[in-house]
Amino acid sequence: MGKATGFMELERENAVERDPLTRIKDWKEYSAPFSDEKMQRQGARCMDCGTPFCHIGMDIAGSTSGCPVYNLIPEWNDLVYKGKWKEALERLMKTNNFPEFTGRVCPAPCEGSCTVAISDPAVAIKNIERSIIDKGFENGWITPRIPEKRTGKTIAIVGSGPAGLAAADQLNQAGHSVTVYERSDRAGGLLMYGIPNMKLEKDVVQRRIDLLEEEGITFILNTEVGKDVTAEQLKEDYDSVILCIGSQVPRDLPIQGREYNGIHFAMDYLTNATKHLLDKTKTPNDSLNAKGKDVIIIGGGDTGADCVATAIRQGAKSVNQFAINPKLPIKRASTNEWPAYPQVFSLEYAHKEAKEKFGEDVRQYSIQTKAFITDGNDGVQALYTVDLETTQDEKGMISYEELSNTGEVWPTQLVIIAIGFVGPTQSILDQFGVKTERNRIDAEYGKFTTNVDGVFAAGDARRGQSLIVWAINEGREVAHAVDEYLMGKSKLPTVIAM
Known part of the structure; x- marks a missing residue:
C-alpha cells in the first residue's frame, strides 16, 4: 500500500x-x-x-x-x-x-x-x-442512485442527524420507502445546527440532503414527534420506526446563581448563531450574542472550542474556556500507549484564533465554577471559581480536590455551559413506551431492537454521547437489522458477526 x-x-x-x-x-x-x-x-x-x-x-x-x-x-x-x-x-x-x-x-x-x-x-x-x-x-462523480425496485415496505426515522441519515441512505438503497422526521426547519441535526459553519459549511450538509431527496427519501421538517405527530400514528402508518433522536438533554450546572439571565447551554448558543447566519432576516437573540461581552465557556471539549470560535466572530470583548481537567502533555504519557487515542495537548482551530486575537491561550485548566454572581437585576455579572488538584488511583479512577486560597472572581455577561449531554428527550420515549437504561434507550448493539416490536434505536440515543463516526456506524448497522426484520434476510453490509 x-x-x-x-x-x-x-x-x-x-x-x-x-x-x-x-x-x-x-x-x-x-x-x-x-x-x-x-x-x-x-x-x-x-x-x-x-x-x-x-x-x-x-x-x-x-x-x-x-x-x-x-x-x-x-x-x-x-x-x-x-x-x-x-x-x-x-x-x-x-x-x-x-x-x-x-x-x-x-x-x-x-x-x-x-x-x-x-x-x-x-x-x-x-x-x-x-x-x-x-x-x-x-467532477460530477457523485450522482443520485435511484433504487431499481421498491419493496413496498415503509420506514419512519425520527431524527435527521448522522445516524438517521445513514440509516435512511442504506434502507432507501435496499428499496424501502423511507421518511425522516425532523423537528427543526432544516434537516441534518447537529450537522446543521450543532457544528458551526467554519468547521462545516451548511451548503455541504444541504447538498447531501438534496441528494438523498433525489434518491427517494422524504424529509418532513418542522415536525416534532410526540407533539405534531404521535408515536402511535408512526407505528400504525409505517412497517418499522427507528429512533435516532440523539442525546439532546444537556448536562446542567446546578450551582448558586444558575437562575440568572445570561447563562445558556452550548447547543442553544450555537444553534442561534447558525440560524441567524442562515436566515439574515431573523432578528438575533441579543441574550445569545457575545458582542461586546466577557464570555466564559464552561467545558473543555470540542463543543466548548466551537463556542470560543463563535464568540470571537460575534465580537466578544474577552473569551475564557474552563476545563476541569489538567493540561494534557505534549507527548503521550506512558499510560496512553499506541494504538489508543493520543491524549496530548493541541491547539484546535478556535484556540489558534483566540491566541492570535487575545495574545494568549484562553483555556484555563484544573478549574471549577462554584457560583454565579448577579448584577443586581437578575443578570449574571461574574462567576466565582476555585483551582483543583487532580489525582488518579491505581484503578484509573480520577478524583478532584479543591485547593484552598485559590478563589477567583471572573467578570462575565455571557456564560455558556458545554459539559456534555445526559440522554435523549424522555417525553418521546414515554410515548413510544421504550425502556431505558442509564439514560439511554435499551437496545442491544447489533440488534438495535427496543422492547416495542418494530421500533429500533441507534446513535447517541442508544449509545450515549459519542463521535460522528459511531453515529454513522450505528445508522448503517440498524439499517441492516431493520432490513432483516422486514424481509427475513438482508443484503445490506454489516460488520457485526451474525
Whole structure:
C-alpha cells in the first residue's frame, strides 16, 4: 500500500488553513482540501503495515481508537498515490455514507492508531478523505442512485442527524420507502445546527440532503414527534420506526446563581448563531450574542472550542474556556500507549484564533465554577471559581480536590455551559413506551431492537454521547437489522458477526 518507503522519505503535511485574524472576520470554513500533488504525496506515506490498526474501530481506555466505520484506508490511500481518484472514491464510499462530513469534523481516531504514528506523525488520513469526496463532487462523480425496485415496505426515522441519515441512505438503497422526521426547519441535526459553519459549511450538509431527496427519501421538517405527530400514528402508518433522536438533554450546572439571565447551554448558543447566519432576516437573540461581552465557556471539549470560535466572530470583548481537567502533555504519557487515542495537548482551530486575537491561550485548566454572581437585576455579572488538584488511583479512577486560597472572581455577561449531554428527550420515549437504561434507550448493539416490536434505536440515543463516526456506524448497522426484520434476510453490509 502506498510507496514502500514513502513514510521514510516524505513528511506529513497538513491542510492549508486561512490566517486566523482574517478568517475570524467571516463564517467560512477555515481550511481547504489538499491539492492533487499534496494528496498523492500524503497517500504515499501509507505504509504496507500488514495489520492496519487505522480501521480497528474499538474503544481502548475509554476512547475510540481506529475508524468505527472501518474505512478501507490503506486501499484508498494507495489509489490516491497512484492518481486513481475515482477508484479511491468508490472504495471510500463502500464504508462511509458521508465522507464530506467526517473529513471535516471527525477527530480522526484513525490517525491516532496509524502505525506510522508509533514513531512519526501519522498519515494525513482525515484530509485525504475530505479531498477524495470533494473531488468526487467537483467532477460530477457523485450522482443520485435511484433504487431499481421498491419493496413496498415503509420506514419512519425520527431524527435527521448522522445516524438517521445513514440509516435512511442504506434502507432507501435496499428499496424501502423511507421518511425522516425532523423537528427543526432544516434537516441534518447537529450537522446543521450543532457544528458551526467554519468547521462545516451548511451548503455541504444541504447538498447531501438534496441528494438523498433525489434518491427517494422524504424529509418532513418542522415536525416534532410526540407533539405534531404521535408515536402511535408512526407505528400504525409505517412497517418499522427507528429512533435516532440523539442525546439532546444537556448536562446542567446546578450551582448558586444558575437562575440568572445570561447563562445558556452550548447547543442553544450555537444553534442561534447558525440560524441567524442562515436566515439574515431573523432578528438575533441579543441574550445569545457575545458582542461586546466577557464570555466564559464552561467545558473543555470540542463543543466548548466551537463556542470560543463563535464568540470571537460575534465580537466578544474577552473569551475564557474552563476545563476541569489538567493540561494534557505534549507527548503521550506512558499510560496512553499506541494504538489508543493520543491524549496530548493541541491547539484546535478556535484556540489558534483566540491566541492570535487575545495574545494568549484562553483555556484555563484544573478549574471549577462554584457560583454565579448577579448584577443586581437578575443578570449574571461574574462567576466565582476555585483551582483543583487532580489525582488518579491505581484503578484509573480520577478524583478532584479543591485547593484552598485559590478563589477567583471572573467578570462575565455571557456564560455558556458545554459539559456534555445526559440522554435523549424522555417525553418521546414515554410515548413510544421504550425502556431505558442509564439514560439511554435499551437496545442491544447489533440488534438495535427496543422492547416495542418494530421500533429500533441507534446513535447517541442508544449509545450515549459519542463521535460522528459511531453515529454513522450505528445508522448503517440498524439499517441492516431493520432490513432483516422486514424481509427475513438482508443484503445490506454489516460488520457485526451474525
